[in-house]
Every structure is written in structure tokens, then in C-alpha cells.
Amino acid sequence: MRTSRSHRLLGTLLLWLLAMPAAWATHIVGGELDLQHQTGSSYRLTLTLYFDAVNGNPAALDSVLVAGIYDKATNRQLQSVRLPLTSNTFVSYTNPACAVGSLSTRKLLYARNITLDAATYASAQGYYVAVERCCRNVVISNIVSPGAAAQTFYLEFPAVVRGGQPFLDSTPRIFPALGDYACINNLFTYDFGGQDADGDSLAYDLVTPLNGHATAPNPSPAPAAAPYTTVTWTTGLGTAKQIPGTPALGIDARSGRLTVRPSRLGLFVFGVRCTEYRQGVKIGETRRDFQLYVLACPVNHPPVVTVQANGRRYQAGRDTVRLLPGGLRCLTVRYTDPDPNSVLTLTTRPVNFADAATAPSFTTSASGTVHAAGQPDTLTATLCFPACADTKGRVYLLDVLVADNGCSLPKRDTVRVAFTAVPPPSTVPVLTTSFPLPASPTDTAAVLVRVALNQPYTATLLGTDPAPNPLTLSATGLGFSLPSVGMRFAAQNGTGRATADFEWTPTCGLATSPNGLRVRFSLTQGGNLCTPHVLTRTVRFVVVRPPDTLAFQPPNIITPNGDGLNEQFALPNLPPDFCEAQFAGVQIFSRWGRLMYQSGSREFSWRGAGVGGLYYYLITYTDGRRYKGWLEVVP
Incomplete structure (x- = not known):
């Protein structure tokens, strides 16, 4: 910290302030209004007032300020909103080492949630909010009668409905506050730009600060509609030249960055307008007034x-x-x-x-x-x-x-x-497997592997890299763990080469899911690579049933006459059991629907009921399959 520089600057500032008239009845440094959408028709209205903590009269620190909301087309007042004080903090310097006790600003926040319903706030020309308060600092150098000058805090916002649909908008938030002073004949820059929650376009320009209706005898009048008078500039100054200098105070229209090389000592008030556009159409604006001290600072050479x-x-x-x-x-x-x-x-x-x-x-x-x-x-x-x-x-x-x-x-x-x-060149590893190849080299779909129940299936994987780089082979079940279904994956990873074995003997249970089980096999390139590669191969394993014997030819006639030929009805070639698909039973009915025989054994046999004629059989499985047929009994 440059202590000698700070002490000299403090002394300069104290002498300058002591030479000024008393300003105990004034306090306003500047501020702005802010309207943020909350939810539905609820909005948060906030007034930020910057208060001179050194010269301001503590009695002028209001606990409540009152805002008026007006229709722009008619100037008709729609609401009167009491804004209570919710926060009282100090504005920080950009460089705390430069802080001096005679220059201190408080940031006062007054806020309340309000309702803007679609039935009331639908005017195409929009609305405005205003709060009026007197008075500004008496020591301001660039306006006439500053001790009697007031500030009108002002913003405009659009209708909350457009084309029959909700039109939600939050006003841009201008930030940050200016806690610093400028040095005469030195370039001073400051980011006065803001941000918009809706992503709307913002444009900045300098405007003459609004004065309004407030006076020293009536410092906080009841809300009143526009028009609002403006402050009066001293000779030679105006909207385009609010702080004299080379250059005079200016603002970047896109970024909101302030620039001035002041050529005169003093305390200068200035006004900034931030206009909000959506799809090229203006939808609102907010104004900020502030003030800037210009002091005679010790010489500071640039680095x-x-x-x-x-x-x-x-x-x-x-x-x-x-x-x-x-x-x-x-x-x-x-x-x-x-x-x-x-x-x-x-x-x-x-x-x-x-x-x-x-x-x-x-x-x-x-x-x-x-x-x-x-x-x-x-x-x-x-x-x-x-x-x-x-x-x-x-x-x-x-x-x-x-x-x-x-x-x-x-x-x-x-x-x-x-x-x-240019980054270092990288090599692409190669993954080869004994799994079926995909339809094309760029095909990322899972390849299908059919596996027989209770029969072991094995596969091998090989990864190579000519660099060589460390390689790792891995396998991941998609939606399940490999050990839970009996799958085994063993990898031997290394530099430039990695091998792995996969083995699975499917059994009844999860393994027989009709959609199969998907496993992702990966080859990962390691080392200090800029773009490490990961190659993958996804395999869908489907357990197939044993060959179905639905083509068996059951006899449709039996002759239980003792000659040893076609003596009984039996079906030794029934479709085999398969996990959850088990043989449930057989039923034989007369032609009139009478149950003549039933059995739950696959090895059943029926010699007839001692009466010739036509009969019908029904075979069922636990998975819902049913087989029907007819049978003639000839005694």
C-alpha cells in the first residue's frame, strides 16, 4: 500500500471539503429503480438510493418511500406502493487502499412485492414507475442550485400481456455502484453496464437527471405523474458534456463503460439511461443518477x-x-x-x-x-x-x-x-473382438449374439496402440452387474496392448429376458493425451430356446383292443420345458365338453374311456401357450 500517497490524498480531500458550505440538509448521491418478475403476476419493485454518509443529514434517511405506477398513454396513476427500507450497506472502493474517510456512500434498498395483473396492465404503450425525493448535495459543481435540486427515480416497463399471451419481463439491473473518485487530468473509466434476466438487448446513453416536483420544504411529496422537470446545467455544460474534460464524460452504448479525463475539480452529478430492446423493439428503460468527485491526486505513473x-x-x-x-x-x-x-x-x-x-x-x-x-x-x-x-x-x-x-x-x-x-498428434487405438462385426464401421447399434441355455459362450478382445499409450479394457452391464447373471470378464491391461476374455453360461432367470442383456465393452486410451480415445462395442446377448417340437405328429386315433398297436394316447415329443415356460397339464374332453381325463405329467397316457368316439385334447404351458387337437377312439 502506498501510505504516503493515501495520506496526501486524504489531506487534499479534507481541505477541499472544509472549504465548502455546510451540507447537512442534503444527502442524495443517486440511485435507480428495479422491477423483477417473481412468479405469475408477482413482481419485486426495488428502489436503490445512494446516500452521502459524510455530508448527509441522518434525519433524511427515510424508513419508507412511496412509488407511483402510471399508464404511459394517459398518465393515470394505477398504484401507490409503500417501499420499506430493507437494507443499509456501504459502497466499496475498487481499490480499498485508496479509501478516505471523508468520501463514503451508503447503499439503501427499499423493496416490496407487487401484483401486476393482466386485466389492468395490458396497455400497448406500457407503464412507468416514479419515486421523488429532495435534495441533492449542495456542493455539486455542474448544476444550478444543487441544494434545492431533487431526484426523480424513474423506470419504464411493458404490458404484462401481449397478443393474448403473458409477456414476462424484468428490467435490466445496472451495476455496480460507483464508490471511487477521479483524479484531475487522468483518464477515469468505470463499468456502469448491467445485465438482463431475459436476455434482452441493452443500450446506454447519457441523459440529463430528472428533478421532478420535490422541494426542500416538501422533500418527499405524494406520487405525481409525468412530466418531470430536469436539473439545470451550469454554463457550458449539458447532456453531452456533463463532466468537462478531454474527453468529457461519455458512455459506450453497448457495454455501459464510462470514460472521462476530467479537466475541472469538483463534485459532478451525471445521468445514465439503460434502454431495453426485445426483437428490435423498445420495451422499457431504467435511469441511474450518480455523482463523481474529481480531486487533485498525487502523480501516479502507469506501470x-x-x-x-x-x-x-x-x-x-x-x-x-x-x-x-x-x-x-x-x-x-x-x-x-x-x-x-x-x-x-x-x-x-x-x-x-x-x-x-x-x-x-x-x-x-x-x-x-x-x-x-x-x-x-x-x-x-x-x-x-x-x-x-x-x-x-x-x-x-x-x-x-x-x-x-x-x-x-x-x-x-x-x-x-x-x-x-498446434497440439501434439494423437494415435487412434484399435479394438478387435471375436464378437460379430457391426453392419458398418460407423454403426453404433448393439450387435446380436444368440446364446444357448446352459451352454458356455466365450469371446476374446484385443486392444492395440502403436504410440504406445496405456490401454484399459473394461465391460459394463447396461442396467445390471455382470456377476449378478454369472458373466465373467478378465482383462490384462498394459502399454500399447490389452487383452481380455469374456465368458458366460446362461441359466434361467434374468438371463432369459426376451429383450436380452446389453453389455458395453470399452477400450480406453490413457496417458497424458490431449484427446484420449475411447472405443466401444455394445453386444446384446439373447438366450435362445431349445428347438421347438411343435411339429410333433400326435396320433389322432387309438385302438385300445389289446393287439399292442396304438393302445394309448401319449405325447413323448411335447415342446420342452424352458425356464419359466413349463408344461402345465393335459385335459381330454368328450364331444359334448365333458372332462374325461386330465394330468399334470408330461409322461401321461390315456387308453380311452371304454367308449369309442371323437374326443378333444388341450395342452397348456405356464407361459400361456396352448395346443389343441382331436382324437378318435376305436375300441
Whole structure:
């Protein structure tokens, strides 16, 4: 920390503030409204008010503020919402080492859930919310009569139904709050951009802050409809030049990034509008007012960073670092700062790529102090790219940044490094098995293997890799474990070669599932590879029944007359039992349906009932199969 710099800055700020008139009746630094959809027709309305914790009158810290909701087409008020204070915290500095006790801001949140029903909020022109409060800081430099100026917090939102369908929207959230000050004649930048929960497009511009109807005698009036008056700029200033400088205050329309190099000391208020678009159509907006101190700061020189590649200094815009397999993959980064006791920090930022596997990292310390007792004047760090970095034939850009700990905000230096990277070549292993081949090399469907009940089935697998790399063979039952059905898989894994044996003797039970059992066999390539390969082969095992003897020819006539020929009705060639498909029994009926005989034994025999004629038999199995026939008995 640069203690001497902070002390000098504190003294400057104290003298500047003591020379100003008392401001105990004022307190508003800025703020904005926010409307977030919760569920159904419920929304959360939040007012963020930034309060001057040093000059503000504590009595002006409201416990409740009142918002009005209006129809844009008619200015008719639809709701009056009491917003209770729900949070009271301090705004942090970007660089805490630059904090001074005479510059402190509180962040006050006022919030309540409200209902926006479709029957009421269906106007095509949309709606607006407003909260009015007086007064702003009396020491503001860029508006007329600041101690009597108020702020109207304002946002617009669309109808909650469109085309007969719900139209859900949350207003963009502008962040973060500005807790820092700017230094005269020094470039000041700050990210004032926001985010939108619905993914809508956001655009930013500068606007003149709204004043409204509030006054010092009536600092918190009842809600009132638009139009709202604006603050009055001092001579030479206006919406496009709210803080004088070269450049004057501006904002990036896409990112919301503020930029100014202030040329005048003072406290300056400014207004930012964030407009929300969906499919190219404006659906809402929110405004934020804030203020920025411009002080006379001690001189802070920017740090300097250089990059060395392959032993020589990298020339940004001219050189391209080429990372090749087996070559150097590290850069040497040197960084320094002419100011004493400067604490420096290195970071990197990808410019045109988002591949984390390609981004480099520092393998040595990326921070330190220069020009201090016992510390060097220049620091060195090593920045290395992953071995598997791959730019896929494109030129990637990487910013190497150094930042100091200067006040009010760190100063930076950047080197933009262009690079290409080619990963090491990889080999593809080969998996061969004794299983049937798939229909085509690219076919990923399971191959079918038919296995006989109670008969052993064996297969072999072989994996090879010419690299060689470690190889592992494995087998996984899809939806079951191999041991639970008696499957055995034994692998001998190794470098460049792996073998395995598979064996299974199916038995009744799960093994006879009509859809079969699927097993995935995998060959996995190991080692420090950029793109390790995994080859798989899925096999569906189906247990087949023994040959069905439905073609047996049972006799359709018997002659139980004692001559030893066709004496009885028997069926020795019945379809065999198969696990759950067991012989259940036989029944023989007369032609009038009378049960003449039945048996549960496969070895049954029937010699007739002593009466000739025509009979019918029915054979059943436990799996529901049924066999019918007729039989004539001739005595």
C-alpha cells in the first residue's frame, strides 16, 4: 500500500471539503429503480438510493418511500406502493487502499412485492414507475442550485400481456455502484453496464437527471405523474458534456463503460439511461443518477509490461507466437513501475477466444512490489500455455495486463499477444473382438449374439496402440452387474496392448429376458493425451430356446383292443420345458365338453374311456401357450 500517497490524498480531500458550505440538509448521491418478475403476476419493485454518509443529514434517511405506477398513454396513476427500507450497506472502493474517510456512500434498498395483473396492465404503450425525493448535495459543481435540486427515480416497463399471451419481463439491473473518485487530468473509466434476466438487448446513453416536483420544504411529496422537470446545467455544460474534460464524460452504448479525463475539480452529478430492446423493439428503460468527485491526486505513473518469446522481445502487432509440439510453450513477462512502493499485479484476458483449455496460466508469482527496500526494480513472471492448446488453425489474441495500486483507480499497461497453437498428434487405438462385426464401421447399434441355455459362450478382445499409450479394457452391464447373471470378464491391461476374455453360461432367470442383456465393452486410451480415445462395442446377448417340437405328429386315433398297436394316447415329443415356460397339464374332453381325463405329467397316457368316439385334447404351458387337437377312439 502506498501510505504516503493515501495520506496526501486524504489531506487534499479534507481541505477541499472544509472549504465548502455546510451540507447537512442534503444527502442524495443517486440511485435507480428495479422491477423483477417473481412468479405469475408477482413482481419485486426495488428502489436503490445512494446516500452521502459524510455530508448527509441522518434525519433524511427515510424508513419508507412511496412509488407511483402510471399508464404511459394517459398518465393515470394505477398504484401507490409503500417501499420499506430493507437494507443499509456501504459502497466499496475498487481499490480499498485508496479509501478516505471523508468520501463514503451508503447503499439503501427499499423493496416490496407487487401484483401486476393482466386485466389492468395490458396497455400497448406500457407503464412507468416514479419515486421523488429532495435534495441533492449542495456542493455539486455542474448544476444550478444543487441544494434545492431533487431526484426523480424513474423506470419504464411493458404490458404484462401481449397478443393474448403473458409477456414476462424484468428490467435490466445496472451495476455496480460507483464508490471511487477521479483524479484531475487522468483518464477515469468505470463499468456502469448491467445485465438482463431475459436476455434482452441493452443500450446506454447519457441523459440529463430528472428533478421532478420535490422541494426542500416538501422533500418527499405524494406520487405525481409525468412530466418531470430536469436539473439545470451550469454554463457550458449539458447532456453531452456533463463532466468537462478531454474527453468529457461519455458512455459506450453497448457495454455501459464510462470514460472521462476530467479537466475541472469538483463534485459532478451525471445521468445514465439503460434502454431495453426485445426483437428490435423498445420495451422499457431504467435511469441511474450518480455523482463523481474529481480531486487533485498525487502523480501516479502507469506501470510497464513487456513480453519475451523464444528469447527475444515480443513486438505487438508484428509478431505471432507459434506453439508447436515439442517446442517452447512459455513466455517471459517483465513488469515494472517508476513510482516507489508500487504493488503490481499481472493478469491475462482472452480477446477472441473462450477456450479455457487453451488459455495460459502463470507458473510463477504474478504480483509483487517494486522500488521498495529489499525489492527489485523489475519483476519477472513465467506464463505457460497448456500442452494441449489448440487454436484450430486460427490466430488467437491474448492481452497480458499489469495493474498498479495507484489511486483513485489502478493504472494499467497491456501487451496484446497473437499466437497459434498446434497440439501434439494423437494415435487412434484399435479394438478387435471375436464378437460379430457391426453392419458398418460407423454403426453404433448393439450387435446380436444368440446364446444357448446352459451352454458356455466365450469371446476374446484385443486392444492395440502403436504410440504406445496405456490401454484399459473394461465391460459394463447396461442396467445390471455382470456377476449378478454369472458373466465373467478378465482383462490384462498394459502399454500399447490389452487383452481380455469374456465368458458366460446362461441359466434361467434374468438371463432369459426376451429383450436380452446389453453389455458395453470399452477400450480406453490413457496417458497424458490431449484427446484420449475411447472405443466401444455394445453386444446384446439373447438366450435362445431349445428347438421347438411343435411339429410333433400326435396320433389322432387309438385302438385300445389289446393287439399292442396304438393302445394309448401319449405325447413323448411335447415342446420342452424352458425356464419359466413349463408344461402345465393335459385335459381330454368328450364331444359334448365333458372332462374325461386330465394330468399334470408330461409322461401321461390315456387308453380311452371304454367308449369309442371323437374326443378333444388341450395342452397348456405356464407361459400361456396352448395346443389343441382331436382324437378318435376305436375300441
